[in-house]
Amino acid sequence: xxxVAQPEDQVxxxxxxxxxxKCTYSVSGNPYLFWYVQYPNRGLQFLLKYITxxxxxxxxxxxxxxxxxxxxxxxxxxxxxxxxxxxxxxxxVRDMNYGGSQGNLIFGKGTKLSVKP
Amino acid sequence: xxxxxxxxxxxITETGRQVTxxxxxxxNHNNMFWYRQDLGHGLRLxxxxxxxxxxxxxxxxxxxxxxxxxxxxxxLTLESAASSQTSVYFCAxxxxxxxxxxxxxxxxxxxxxx
Numbered sequence: 545x546x547x548v549a550q551p552e553d554q555v556x557x558x559x560x561x562x563x564x565x566k567c568t569y570s571v572s573g574n575p576y577l578f579w580y581v582q583y584p585n586r587g588l589q590f591l592l593k594y595i596t597x598x599x600x601x602x603x604x605x606x607x608x609x610x611x612x613x614x615x616x617x618x619x620x621x622x623x624x625x626x627x628x629x630x631x632x633x634x635x636x637v638r639d640m641n642y643g644g645s646q647g648n649l650i651f652g653k654g655t656k657l658s659v660k661p
Numbered sequence: 662x663x664x665x666x667x668x669x670x671x672x673i674t675e676t677g678r679q680v681t682x683x684x685x686x687x688x689n690h691n692n693m694f695w696y697r698q699d700l701g702h703g704l705r706l707x708x709x710x711x712x713x714x715x716x717x718x719x720x721x722x723x724x725x726x727x728x729x730x731x732x733x734x735x736x737l738t739l740e741s742a743a744s745s746q747t748s749v750y751f752c753a754x755x756x757x758x759x760x761x762x763x764x765x766x767x768x769x770x771x772x773x774x775x
Contacts, residue, residue: 578763587751587766588704634703648694648719649764650705 546571548637550652557625557659565620565655567635577618577637578649579609583631591633594618605629625659632656663688667767668751675775680739682770684752692755693721693735695727695746695766704751710735742774 548569557563569575576595580588599611609620620633620657633656636649665686674680691712696704698720706719708727716727724746726738739746749771753764 579665580766585769586766588753590763590765593763639706648706648709649704651696653701653703 546637546639546650548577548635548650548652550633550635550655552655553653554656554658557657559627559659559661560624561626563600563622563629563657564658565633565635565657567618567620567652569616569618569635569637571637575611575616575618577611578636578638579603579607579618580634580636580651581605581631582634582654588634610629625657627659628660630657630659648653665752665754665765665767667750667770669738669770670768671773673773673775674742676742676744678742680772682739682750682752682772683738684735684737684767685733686752686754686765686767687733688754688756688765689732690763690765691732691756692764693729694753694754694755695725695735695737697721697746698751698752698769699748707737707750708735719732735757738770739772742772745772747774748772 578593580590585633592601594601594611602608632654634654635652639648639650668683694709695707698704705721707725710716710729748768751769752767755762755764
């Protein structure tokens with residue numbers, strides 16, 4: 545079964561420090577991986593995705609993610625955290641069981657990022 | 662600008678009532694999705710549609726239905742609301758491009774069933 549795991553419920557970082565939000569996945573075949581961010585009382589906003597090509601993917605708001613096939617991971621990173629980065633972050637993988645290539649996403653449970661001044 | 666909207670943003674209803682949540686997108690996307698978000702579960706797929714007159718069940722479809730009569734709208738109906746359906750509901754849409762396609766989400770509807 546395909547799945548995605550976010551092992552940390554919460555990550556605390558000081559402003560200006562680098563941040564990492566972890567994600568691991570389990571899929572059969574090639575993984576199609578996504579990161580979304582959710583601010584309070586808002587919908588999910590797309591940050592970045594990995595389909596193929598370079599293992600380091602750059603996205604919105606200075607975020608990037610590193611795809612590691614051997615470790616089945618897709619960790620989200622940012623070199624210098626901002627207080628405004630505080631939000632809920634979701635990792636997702638394309639669900640090839642529901643909808644195949646057009647289909648749906650399987651989401652992790654989310655990681656709350658808290659950046660303190 | 663193109664967008665995806667949901668209404669109402671907040672709804673309180675009683676057990677057993679029929680409830681319909683609206684989702685409207687102006688992206689002209691073929692694909693539309695409904696998810697529910699619950700603490701500790703992330704987002705789970707309820708129903709999805711690849712185009713007009715097409716609807717499909719997702720992971721947690723029991724007690725829900727959808728219909729797609731045009732490209733822009735995918736209303737979600739709770740036939741007989743239950744307390745277990747108290748949740749935040751998100752609609753999403755995507756263009757037909759394949760495995761790399763990005764889903765864009767609406768602002769959500771918070772539903773409380775008393």
